[in-house]
Amino acid sequence: MSLPFPDIGPVAVSIGPVPIRWYSLGYIGGLALGWWYAATLLKNIKLWPDNNAPIERAKLDDIIFWVAIGVMAGGRLGYIFFYEPAILIQPWEMLGGVVPFPPALMLWHGGMSFHGGLIGVTLAGFLFCRKYKLDPLSVGDLFATAAPIGIFLVRIANFINAELYGRPWDGPWAMVFPTDPLQVARHPSQLYEAALEGLVLFIVIRIATHSFDLLKRPGATIGLFLAGYAASRIFVENFREPDAHMPDFPLGITMGMILSLPMLLLGLWMIWRTRGQGAPETK
Numbered sequence: 001m002s003l004p005f006p007d008i009g010p011v012a013v014s015i016g017p018v019p020i021r022w023y024s025l026g027y028i029g030g031l032a033l034g035w036w037y038a039a040t041l042l043k044n045i046k047l048w049p050d051n052n053a054p055i056e057r058a059k060l061d062d063i064i065f066w067v068a069i070g071v072m073a074g075g076r077l078g079y080i081f082f083y084e085p086a087i088l089i090q091p092w093e094m095l096g097g098v099v100p101f102p103p104a105l106m107l108w109h110g111g112m113s114f115h116g117g118l119i120g121v122t123l124a125g126f127l128f129c130r131k132y133k134l135d136p137l138s139v140g141d142l143f144a145t146a147a148p149i150g151i152f153l154v155r156i157a158n159f160i161n162a163e164l165y166g167r168p169w170d171g172p173w174a175m176v177f178p179t180d181p182l183q184v185a186r187h188p189s190q191l192y193e194a195a196l197e198g199l200v201l202f203i204v205i206r207i208a209t210h211s212f213d214l215l216k217r218p219g220a221t222i223g224l225f226l227a228g229y230a231a232s233r234i235f236v237e238n239f240r241e242p243d244a245h246m247p248d249f250p251l252g253i254t255m256g257m258i259l260s261l262p263m264l265l266l267g268l269w270m271i272w273r274t275r276g277q278g279a280p281e282t283k
Helices: 022-043 057-082 114-132 136-160 189-211 220-236 255-273
Strands: 011-015 018-021
Touching (some): 011 022, 057 114, 114 136, 114 255, 136 189, 220 255
């Protein structure tokens, strides 16, 4: 017995001949809502060290463009290098036999990598901060508070697209995904990720920043995000179907686990290194 998969379809709306897909809306909505949430945090100067926001509102509007480029370029290149490097050595495909496309633009092969997108955002944000002489740790903390919003929306889009589904399971909320060639009931692992990496992580970071002054410890919120995402991803990988084109790792380890472990260790270290910072003075 399994739950029916919702008949939504990957295309949210079509504007003339142009289809607007849920996956695209997930990224656009994540950037837009993340920008809005970050802007609200900048107004609450009591959250920040010495009551000074780390970036001006006008520069926040500018850095969003850099972040968008970092997400898309890093996410695509990360997928190619981490999950399907064979794309790099395949001959470029031809569109209609006329127009050549480099592998990074062949979006019909594979998809995006969160870990690659994270690297792309980090690099773009660091370059922006260096250009405008901003504190990269505090600016990174700001984006770490908003990142779970985008993760939640993209994971929901993964579910609607019936991609990245879970391992076979006959539990009460199992589903048969229309894209599954075996047509067996499986874990809806995309919803697990949306809940843990998105909703729960957002709430945890919100409590940490507003009740425990975590933003007063530059780098600690980044650390909490990295550790929280990595722990959630490693847990959900036990229920998510491994990529068919990836090699079999021992002990049930997956590529997602391998990429998340350094994030977990780095995140814990970033939290640890800021211990004692931002604590109220005692007299």
